[in-house]
Amino acid sequence: MFASLAVFTLLALKACTVSAFPAYQSLAGLTREELDAAVASVNFVPPPPPPGPLSDQSAKLVNDAAHPYQPLQPGDQRGPCPALNTLASHGYLPRNGVATPVQLVTAVQEGFNLENSFARFLVYSTFLVNGNPITNLMSIGDKTSATGQDPPKPATVAGLDTHNNCEGDTSMTRADSFFGDNHSFNETRFQNLVKYSQKYGAGKYNYTVAAQLRKFLIEDSIQNNPQFTLVSPRLFTAFAESVFPINFFIDGRDTSGQLDLDVARSFFQNMTFPPDFFRRSGAVSNVGQDVVTNLMPNFKPGYNARGVNTFTVDPTSATLTQPCVRYYNFVNNNIKGLYPNPTGVLKQALNINLQYLYEATVAAGDNCTQVFPYGH
Ligand code: HEM
Numbered sequence: 001m002f003a004s005l006a007v008f009t010l011l012a013l014k015a016c017t018v019s020a021f022p023a024y025q026s027l028a029g030l031t032r033e034e035l036d037a038a039v040a041s042v043n044f045v046p047p048p049p050p051p052g053p054l055s056d057q058s059a060k061l062v063n064d065a066a067h068p069y070q071p072l073q074p075g076d077q078r079g080p081c082p083a084l085n086t087l088a089s090h091g092y093l094p095r096n097g098v099a100t101p102v103q104l105v106t107a108v109q110e111g112f113n114l115e116n117s118f119a120r121f122l123v124y125s126t127f128l129v130n131g132n133p134i135t136n137l138m139s140i141g142d143k144t145s146a147t148g149q150d151p152p153k154p155a156t157v158a159g160l161d162t163h164n165n166c167e168g169d170t171s172m173t174r175a176d177s178f179f180g181d182n183h184s185f186n187e188t189r190f191q192n193l194v195k196y197s198q199k200y201g202a203g204k205y206n207y208t209v210a211a212q213l214r215k216f217l218i219e220d221s222i223q224n225n226p227q228f229t230l231v232s233p234r235l236f237t238a239f240a241e242s243v244f245p246i247n248f249f250i251d252g253r254d255t256s257g258q259l260d261l262d263v264a265r266s267f268f269q270n271m272t273f274p275p276d277f278f279r280r281s282g283a284v285s286n287v288g289q290d291v292v293t294n295l296m297p298n299f300k301p302g303y304n305a306r307g308v309n310t311f312t313v314d315p316t317s318a319t320l321t322q323p324c325v326r327y328y329n330f331v332n333n334n335i336k337g338l339y340p341n342p343t344g345v346l347k348q349a350l351n352i353n354l355q356y357l358y359e360a361t362v363a364a365g366d367n368c369t370q371v372f373p374y375g376h
Helices: 002-017 032-043 082-089 101-112 116-130 187-201 207-224 234-248 261-268 289-294 323-338 344-363
Strands: 302-304 311-313
Touching: 082 101, 082 261, 101 116, 116 323, 116 344, 187 207, 187 261, 207 234, 207 289, 234 261, 234 289, 323 344
Parallel strands: none
Antiparallel strands: 302 311
């Protein structure tokens, strides 16, 4: 009773003062941050640990009667990742596209057989920069009030569409952020994927096509996007995602390694499993990525420093062979940049999620020293 009264008073105070006071101004002895933390603490439940690997990793029907495709409802979130979009449209994730880290790890394992440590790493990386640590919810698309009250700025809690947290340039079927829409399916870019599949894959998307297309897309962005950037963490996802369609979008009963382009469109554009689709057999992550990187052995992370065609190496970025630099920079720059001085339950939630992120790097075999940006 007392707790809810106190909370109600805080909420009323907040509602009344939100537009009258600039951010961080003292309110009845509380700073804005303390007030936000106090209000947010109402619903705070320490986030549970992620699930382990699937016990049964066999190929199986995933477009089943329990997971029918349903079209989007107003307000549902979809974003740059064709796999997460599909999982939401089939109910492996909440259909509104707002999910917890545990739901995300469970869904990518169950629906696609993504390997456990890789799934955890992807999910906690993106969650820490794009999700709400207090409510434990993240949008797989745009910013939405469905993730609850935001923690104090500069945190954004703006979903996977957020440019340069994990989403980035040089995608296969989404335009670079500079050109406007960085998250919706783009037919022109898909037609380019088709063109490369015809030229290098006899009409199918395979590892050879993935390598040629990745090289082309990087060169294309250097030549046409004055704000092009390809540094860690996006560097890692750009190369891994090139092989994901081969590893996960081919039916689990088909071992040819050749992705049919109608099936590709089903995921990339329509956000649906093809009829009767089986997930792959056996959990994997980015197998085949070496074929892609071997075509560009001298590529180094960097950005267009002074407009198009001014690609400049960024020596501060991790390279593809420096997973621990990636981890340190991500924690100390990306996460700390959004949460410079967290307090209370916000700090507690960040520390728990940072622990889950670190455990994923250890499980993936990266022998990095743990960093504690907010103390132990
Ligand atoms: C088996 C699981 C997954 C598959 C097959 C997959 C596949 C893909 C592919 C192919 C793209 C590139 C789209 C394009 O370039 O047009 C992509 C983008 C993306 N995915 Fe996933 N993904 C998976 C899991 C995840 C997870 C677990 C997360 C995070 C929770 C995630 C977050 C993203 C983001 C942020 C992008 C945007 C990158 C960009 O284009 O800038 N994905 N995904």
